[in-house]
Amino acid sequence: MIEFECIQCGTSLRVENRHAGRTAWCRRCKRPVLVPVNATPIADQPDEFPTPVPPAQPVARPYFEPSQPPALEEPQETAMPAPVKRGPIQAMDTDPRNAALLAEIERRGRVIAQLTAEVEALRQAAESRAREGDLLEAELAAARKMALSGVQDTGRERAMIEELNAIISTQRELLVEKDEKIYKLDAALRRATRYSAETDGNTELPDVPRTLEDQTEAGGYEEGAEGGDARANVELDEARRLAQHRSLEIRSLRNALDDMAAKFDRVTVELRNAVLKLTETQQDNERLVSELASARDRLREKEFEGERFSTEPAQAPAESMEPALLEESLSSPVQVEVRPEPVWATAPVPRPEPVRAYSPPVTTPASDMPAQPATDIQHDQRVLVDALLRFLGRR
Structure with a gap:
C-alpha cells in the first residue's frame, strides 16, 4: 500500500x-x-511486518588441477613410390581419332591466352583513362576557381562603378550649386555695371549752395558720390575676378566630369567583355563536364565487357566436329565437355591505340589474326584529348 x-x-x-x-x-x-x-x-495490516532474510553465504567452488596435455607423436617416415612421368591425356595421345579434340583444346588455349592479354591491355587503358579523368577533373577545378575569381573581380568592378556613379551624381549636384552661384554673381555684375553706367551718364550739376551749410552739404554729397563710385568699381572688379575664378572652377569640374564619364564608359565595356568571357568559360566548362561524363560511362561499359570476357569460359562450336567423331570421343574413357563457342571467342578483338599523353603497353596479336579497325575507346580518347587541348588553348 x-x-x-x-x-x-x-x-x-x-x-x-x-x-x-x-x-x-x-x-x-x-x-x-x-x-x-x-x-x-505502508503495510497492509499494521500488526504484520516483513520477515528479515539472512544474507546469502558464498559457496566455495571446487578446484581442479590442470591436466597434462598428451605427448605429440612424431610422424614416421614412409617410403613413397616414384611418380610416373606421363602426360595428362596420355590415353588420348595413342588414339588417332582424338586428334581433332586435341587441336581444338590447343586452339582454345591460344584463344584464352590471347583474350587474357587483350583484357589486360584494356585494363591498362582503363587505368590510363582514369588518370586522364583525374587530370581533367583537376583542370576543371582550376577553371572553376578561375571563373569564381572572375566573378569576384566582376563584383569588385560593379562596386567601383557604383562608387563612380555616386561621385558623378555628387559632382553634378555641386555643379548645379556652382551654376546657381554663377547666376547670382552674374546678376550682381549686371546690376553693378548698370549702376556704373548710370553714374557715368549723369551730367547734371548740383545746385549752387547759398549758405555755408548748403556748401557743406553739397561738398559732402560730392564726396559721397565719389566714394560710392569707387566702391562700385571695387565691387565690380571683385565680382569680375570672382566670376573668372568660378568659370575656371566650372571648366575644371566639367573636364573632371567628362573624364569620369569616359572612365565609366570604359569600365562598362570592360565589365561587359568580362561577363561575356565568363559566360563562354562556363559554357565550355559545362560542355567539358558532359563530355567527361559520357566518356566515363563508355569506359565503364568497356570495363564491364572486359570483365565479362575474362570471367566467362571459352567454348568451342560443336558444328566443327563430325557426329561420329564426337560420339566416339564421348564414349572414350577421357570425357571432354564440348560447348558451343560464343561469337566473341572467334571474332577479332580490337587493339587500342596509344594516347598522346600516355602510351599504354600494346599486346601484339597472333600471326593469324588480321589488323583491327579503330574502336570506341580510341574515339573516346581522341575526344578527351581534343577537349583538353581546346580548354588549355582557351586558357
Missing part, C-alpha cells in the same frame, strides 16, 4: 503499490490526483 495526501484538499489517500505513477480519484474533492512514485509505502 502507498499512503499520500491529495494536493487539492489534503485528504489522506491509500492505494496499492501497482498504482504508483498513475491517476487516483479523491473521494472528498472528487478530482483526479496523481499518485507519487516516491510515496511512503
